[in-house]
Amino acid sequence: MSEALKNLATVESGHQVELVRVNSGHAMQSRLASMGLVPGTMFKVVRNDHRGPFIIGLKGARVVLGRGMADRIEVR
Amino acid sequence: MGRIIKAALAGNPNSGKTTIFNNLTGARHHVANYPGVTVSTEEGDFTFGDTEFVLTDLPGTYSLAAYSPEERIARDFIIREKPDVVLNVVDATNIERNLYLTTQLMELGVPLVLVFNMSDMAQEHGAAIDIARLSTLLRVPVVETVGHKRRGMDEICRAAIDVVEGRREGCGVPLHYGHDIDPAIASIESEIGADKTFVPEVSARWMAVKLLENDACVREKITRTPVLELADRQRAHLAQLLGDRPETVIASRRYGFISGACTESLLPASVEARHIQSDKIDAVLTHPFWGLPIFLALMYVVFAFTFTLGDYPTGWLESFFGWAGGVIGGFWPEGSDSLLRSLLVDGIIGGVGGVISFLPNILLLFLAIAFLEDSGYMSRAAFIMDHLMHKIGLHGQSFIPMLIGFGCSVPAILATRTLDSRRDRITTIMIIPLMSCGARLTVYALIIPAFFPVHWQGPVLWLIYFTGILLAVGSAWVLRHTLLKGESVPMVMELPPYRIPTLLSVAVHTWERSWEYLKKAGTVILSISIVLWAMTAFPRKPGEAGAFAAEEAAAQDLYNQGIRDLAHQMDLPADFDLGSLLQDLPDDEFAIQDPGLAHFVSMLKQKRAIERRYAHHPVRGELHDDPVLLEKELLLTRLRSADPATCRLVAQYEEKVFGPRDQALRKIERRRHAEGLSYSMIGRLGHALDPVWRPMGFDWRIGTALIGAFAAKEVFVAQMGIIFASGGADGNADALRGQLRAAYSPLVGLCILLFTLISSPCLATVAATRKETESWGWAVFQMAWLTVLAYAVTVAVFQIGRLLGWGI
Numbered sequence: 001m002s003e004a005l006k007n008l009a010t011v012e013s014g015h016q017v018e019l020v021r022v023n024s025g026h027a028m029q030s031r032l033a034s035m036g037l038v039p040g041t042m043f044k045v046v047r048n049d050h051r052g053p054f055i056i057g058l059k060g061a062r063v064v065l066g067r068g069m070a071d072r073i074e075v076r
Numbered sequence: 077m078g079r080i081i082k083a084a085l086a087g088n089p090n091s092g093k094t095t096i097f098n099n100l101t102g103a104r105h106h107v108a109n110y111p112g113v114t115v116s117t118e119e120g121d122f123t124f125g126d127t128e129f130v131l132t133d134l135p136g137t138y139s140l141a142a143y144s145p146e147e148r149i150a151r152d153f154i155i156r157e158k159p160d161v162v163l164n165v166v167d168a169t170n171i172e173r174n175l176y177l178t179t180q181l182m183e184l185g186v187p188l189v190l191v192f193n194m195s196d197m198a199q200e201h202g203a204a205i206d207i208a209r210l211s212t213l214l215r216v217p218v219v220e221t222v223g224h225k226r227r228g229m230d231e232i233c234r235a236a237i238d239v240v241e242g243r244r245e246g247c248g249v250p251l252h253y254g255h256d257i258d259p260a261i262a263s264i265e266s267e268i269g270a271d272k273t274f275v276p277e278v279s280a281r282w283m284a285v286k287l288l289e290n291d292a293c294v295r296e297k298i299t300r301t302p303v304l305e306l307a308d309r310q311r312a313h314l315a316q317l318l319g320d321r322p323e324t325v326i327a328s329r330r331y332g333f334i335s336g337a338c339t340e341s342l343l344p345a346s347v348e349a350r351h352i353q354s355d356k357i358d359a360v361l362t363h364p365f366w367g368l369p370i371f372l373a374l375m376y377v378v379f380a381f382t383f384t385l386g387d388y389p390t391g392w393l394e395s396f397f398g399w400a401g402g403v404i405g406g407f408w409p410e411g412s413d414s415l416l417r418s419l420l421v422d423g424i425i426g427g428v429g430g431v432i433s434f435l436p437n438i439l440l441l442f443l444a445i446a447f448l449e450d451s452g453y454m455s456r457a458a459f460i461m462d463h464l465m466h467k468i469g470l471h472g473q474s475f476i477p478m479l480i481g482f483g484c485s486v487p488a489i490l491a492t493r494t495l496d497s498r499r500d501r502i503t504t505i506m507i508i509p510l511m512s513c514g515a516r517l518t519v520y521a522l523i524i525p526a527f528f529p530v531h532w533q534g535p536v537l538w539l540i541y542f543t544g545i546l547l548a549v550g551s552a553w554v555l556r557h558t559l560l561k562g563e564s565v566p567m568v569m570e571l572p573p574y575r576i577p578t579l580l581s582v583a584v585h586t587w588e589r590s591w592e593y594l595k596k597a598g599t600v601i602l603s604i605s606i607v608l609w610a611m612t613a614f615p616r617k618p619g620e621a622g623a624f625a626a627e628e629a630a631a632q633d634l635y636n637q638g639i640r641d642l643a644h645q646m647d648l649p650a651d652f653d654l655g656s657l658l659q660d661l662p663d664d665e666f667a668i669q670d671p672g673l674a675h676f677v678s679m680l681k682q683k684r685a686i687e688r689r690y691a692h693h694p695v696r697g698e699l700h701d702d703p704v705l706l707e708k709e710l711l712l713t714r715l716r717s718a719d720p721a722t723c724r725l726v727a728q729y730e731e732k733v734f735g736p737r738d739q740a741l742r743k744i745e746r747r748r749h750a751e752g753l754s755y756s757m758i759g760r761l762g763h764a765l766d767p768v769w770r771p772m773g774f775d776w777r778i779g780t781a782l783i784g785a786f787a788a789k790e791v792f793v794a795q796m797g798i799i800f801a802s803g804g805a806d807g808n809a810d811a812l813r814g815q816l817r818a819a820y821s822p823l824v825g826l827c828i829l830l831f832t833l834i835s836s837p838c839l840a841t842v843a844a845t846r847k848e849t850e851s852w853g854w855a856v857f858q859m860a861w862l863t864v865l866a867y868a869v870t871v872a873v874f875q876i877g878r879l880l881g882w883g884i
Contacts, residue, residue: 040331
């Protein structure tokens, strides 16, 4: 795992990453938090088709993230 | 004895909460696969031992942050109703994420019972849960259950009673947010407490936490500015100190607490194994390339299933209402002018029957949707559609309500509650009526077979649905670039593991939505049918004796002439009243003195009996292909050969004397009826709006039915039935189709379809839009926008079609 921050959109399927920061508004952050996405969370990118939404696996659930969302999530 | 416990069920979507609710209360209620299906709180009661429970099923939520309507409903219920105990259902295979809601319930200070559902599955996947340890750590009772096997239900009740009676702790441990945040909470708490007159709804500490989280609902409740100023200062201070927003850090600390508790009680925080199968299925069903074609094919199967299978029971229901109309109408003498008969047969049976006839199609469509929802495929459909939906400024989740919209717009509009952004919600609500709903299908089912040959019927139906989708896409794009401009909010949605839907849950699900439809038929449509019938019946045209007198007299003269010829051919005395005899047709023809005449009467009756017996057999194709018609022909031939001479006289009477007068009188009756309708309230309205209908190729009759369709789309069918009832079309769709075919061109048929598809949604939809957007403005806008669009499209199609000479 590299230490450099990267955009979630660039992470290929099957990689495990740690959430560092979400660059979005209050409501969105709260929504992500309720789904378990808070800084420090480890999760897996299950699907990144480089088009359309993502599927990630975290805390035992599969969650779909819109591509626009993934652009604002920084991971390492 | 006689103790009542007020309890509430809370939990994440997909935690099996609704199954537990059904198990405990035995209530009819459905399992929701994604938030939004269980939109309002459901209540049920049951007794356990000598304790009575009143249980409320709260909407499934991931949190109590009050960002979505569900979260607000759940939180407000707990704060305002103050239940004695909250049963928090936790998916045992997904503990870490599910406990996030639990931490928020603990903060609220309500007595809790944790219900670890699907514990069998957790054990299967190798999760060893140290329940006792976790219970001690959190200071709340933990009960293990298996919802679908009804295991653990008594334990839930016992734990709840223990908590309420104070035998067990249920309020949980106080959460600490760390040495940086806790002092900030304490300072705000004491500032809130400084105002002795202010009584916080929950606790000052809870309000302090929420203020740090910048919760808008709690901020509104604080009236003193020093508190808000302090909260803002503390937020700024913490943001600087922690390098992130306080609410994000608070959420992280909650998860920290959860993972701490999980580690200490040796729980695997999550069970990844349950996704192995689902991931394999997803590799195919959500394939980047094949996902969309598979989805479209599935939709095709759903619609084919709905229509091919639904046609049989629909036919039976149609025959039933036709028969019922005949039986009830038969209580009155033929040609009776009774208002009650007209109300019952034309108004109620014709109106409500027409709508209920289409219930099978709707039932099947809801069944298919329920199956797809419960299996978990619906969220995948949202995933697949997200990319396309983004192009029109919406996201995949908007697609689920739109899909439900093919069944009925009202549940579809309610399902938009899953959408976080108000802009997305309103855009979706605005375009949902363009998803052609089940009620409109009743109109298509009437019109399409009337005007289009069999091999064109499928494509025309498809074209109509497709036009709706196309217009919805266009409308969404326009709205997102004008009135509802702004960045689209990205989607966040859980994908539940696939599961085989249980028969019960699919059945309950289907029934609940179909019941809504039936209720609509029984209430809204029944009353509208009566109102429309009254508008059709009143004011009654004053009877003008002389109106058709000349025509009636002419028909009678011809008849008299024919009778005289017959009497002459039969060598009857000049003063013999053959007319009256044939009119009455005595049962006992042997009483007739003249043997030739007696034979004539007998033959006439036999012939009519044969005709009557086969009257309801539809004529399809060639005579010799149809054994029933061959049989009839055989009987008639046998009758003819028995006495050819008399038979010729009978045929002469039927075809040249009795028949023409009968037809002439019927024609007069139809014209009289049409004039009466034209004179009635609805006819006048339809006529008055004639310049409006004309450019679309409609006449006042279609216009009149369209006025009715504003109330509910299905009413169009009922109304056309009433308008054309004079021709004997009550309750019989085929007869009505025949009359429509005679009156209008296929181009007009297509225009009816288009106008029905696009124009203003039904009253129930308007009401739902108003309620969900919390604004009359949007409801009126939706109505006006769609009607203008419908008018523009229909006029364009009719005028262009006419110029090009299509189907006229």
